[in-house]
Amino acid sequence: MLTRSRPRWWLPExxxxxxxxxxxxxxxxxxxxxxxxxxxSARARxxxxxxxxxxxxxxxxxxxxxxxxxxxxxxPAKRNPAFALDRPLSVEDVVARSNIFDEFGDExxxxxxxxxxxxxxxWRIHIGGAVxxxxxxxxxxxxxxxxxxxxxxxxRCVETWAxxxxxxxxxxxALVEIAKPLAGARFVRMLSLLRxxxxxxxxxxxxxxxxxxxSMAEAMxxxxxxxxxxxxxxxxxxxGAPLRLVxxxxxxxxxxxxxxxxxxxxxxxxxxxxELSPTTYGFEANVDPTSTQPWPQAEETxxxxxxxxxxxxxxxxxxxxxxxxx
Ligand SMILES: Nc1nc2c(c(=O)[nH]1)N[C@H]1C(S)=C(S)[C@@H](COP(=O)(O)O)O[C@H]1N2
Ligand SMILES: [Mo]
Numbered sequence: 176m177l178t179r180s181r182p183r184w185w186l187p188e189x190x191x192x193x194x195x196x197x198x199x200x201x202x203x204x205x206x207x208x209x210x211x212x213x214x215x216s217a218r219a220r221x222x223x224x225x226x227x228x229x230x231x232x233x234x235x236x237x238x239x240x241x242x243x244x245x246x247x248x249x250x251p252a253k254r255n256p257a258f259a260l261d262r263p264l265s266v267e268d269v270v271a272r273s274n275i276f277d278e279f280g281d282e283x284x285x286x287x288x289x290x291x292x293x294x295x296x297x298w299r300i301h302i303g304g305a306v307x308x309x310x311x312x313x314x315x316x317x318x319x320x321x322x323x324x325x326x327x328x329x330x331r332c333v334e335t336w337a338x339x340x341x342x343x344x345x346x347x348x349a350l351v352e353i354a355k356p357l358a359g360a361r362f363v364r365m366l367s368l369l370r371x372x373x374x375x376x377x378x379x380x381x382x383x384x385x386x387x388x389x390s391m392a393e394a395m396x397x398x399x400x401x402x403x404x405x406x407x408x409x410x411x412x413x414x415g416a417p418l419r420l421v422x423x424x425x426x427x428x429x430x431x432x433x434x435x436x437x438x439x440x441x442x443x444x445x446x447x448x449x450e451l452s453p454t455t456y457g458f459e460a461n462v463d464p465t466s467t468q469p470w471p472q473a474e475e476t477x478x479x480x481x482x483x484x485x486x487x488x489x490x491x492x493x494x495x496x497x498x499x500x501x
Contacts, residue, residue: 237271237287241416243296244409245315251407252323252343260327261491262477262484265338267406269479274413275332276432278368278375278383289374290412295433298417302353304438305360310353314417318403320353321345325407326400331462331490332427337475342421343404347394350401350437356391360439364388365420368433381451387420387431388444388458390499398423398495401434424492426460461500462490 240247274286279293298314312320323343331337351363367385370376376383393399400421403410410416415432422429428448438444448456455469464486466472475486489496 235288235291237291237411237413238267238406238408239291239411240404240409241290241412242292242294243298245296245298245313245417246318246403247409249318249323250343250404250409252325252404254325254327254341258326258328260329260339262329262339264327265340265477266479270338270340270405271411271413273336273478275427276375276413276415277379277381278370278373278385279413280375280378287411287413293373293412295412295417298435300418300434301436302350302438303436304364304440305357306439307355307357314403317350317353317418321349323403325404328400328421328423329490329492330421330423330427330430331475331486333456333460333469333472335470335472335475335486336478337484338478340405341407342400342402343407343409344400344402344418344421346397347389347399347401347420348397351391351394354437354439356439359441361391362388362440362443363391363394364436364438364440364444365431365434366436366438367431368435381447384435385431385447386444387429387446388440389422389429390443392499393422393496396496396499398492424461424489424496426456426462428456429460459500461496462486462488464488 272287273283275283276286276290279286279289295314299311300314300317301309301311303309323345325341325343327339327341329337329339347363356363365387367383369384371383373383389399400423401418402415402421403418405411405414410419415430415434418434419432420430420434429446431447443458446458449458449460457468462472464473472486474483476483487493
């Protein structure tokens with residue numbers, strides 16, 4: 176069985192830290208004069224040299240919006256009160272430091288560092304397939320064309336951790352309306368960023384880009400959301416800037432990050448995890464407490480507090496979406 180992550184004792188051949196990230200951090204530390212060696216030799220030299228002036232490079236912060244994030248002046252957006260939670264919001268700094276974005280690496284606590292130097296400007300989005308006319312538009316133009324709002328959503332990863340966050344974004348339905356799919360279009364496929372230079376592309380046995388899909392009925396459901404921001408500001412890179420899918424009734428792997436293309440199709444497209452391991456990762460991937468794939472799904476652990484909760488069918492969104500599957 177191929178599972179999407181390894182047990183805790185697993186150590187990669189490459190010894191966890193991608194070389195580029197490690198080298199980058201060493202460079203930053205020594206630029207700040209706080210690298211281990213730099214500190215020791217400065218002390219040894221004692222009074223030979225005046226104290227180093229205060230650093231001009233700000234330390235990296237995981238909650239910082241992605242470099243070049245579009246339409247930053249549109250934040251914070253007004254909260255839509257229709258989307259309430261049954262639990263406290265997760266702590267921003269905790270969720271910003273615990274991510275799954277395999278293109279940047281496979282160590283959850285280090286994705287934010289690996290992604291920190293990545294710029295999302297410019298960001299072209301292609302809309303094609305079974306549509307009236309193909310469109311290419313950039314993220315900046317798209318964000319100014321739709322109306323941004325904030326929604327509080329639960330998120331449930333198939334690895335059984337869960338979080339609750341305020342996303343900023345717009346309904347996926349608004350994008351479908353811009354795309355004008357033909358009457359025969361039954362699915363929308365989405366592709367993630369195509370950047371073979373990212374560290375995870377070669378560290379993994381898997382081949383990217385990451386791709387996902389929804390039926391048109393799912394895409395038109397009012398819960399299906401394109402997030403462009405989190406906690407009242409544009410998305411940090413590790414969360415999938417400048418725009419990512421959010422389908423809160425499904426396992427997190429459906430919510431692909433950093434979307435570059437929306438393709439409308441007549442046939443059901445393949446999806447990344449489903450094609451890697453069809454019996455473990457379904458196409459629908461609706462959160463299901465009775466499932467044992469790839470582990471028992473009856474409970475979940477909240478990110479940050481480690482509180483255990485019972486998993487809810489459709490992640491608590493049955494009233495909104497169960498009819499789609501009846
Ligand atoms: N492109 C891409 N999108 C992705 C993933 C990924 O590895 N690559 N991981 C998915 C998984 S398994 C989860 S749980 C969520 C995690 O989102 P977060 O890091 O913003 O919490 O992103 C999803 N989207
Ligand atoms: Mo996940």
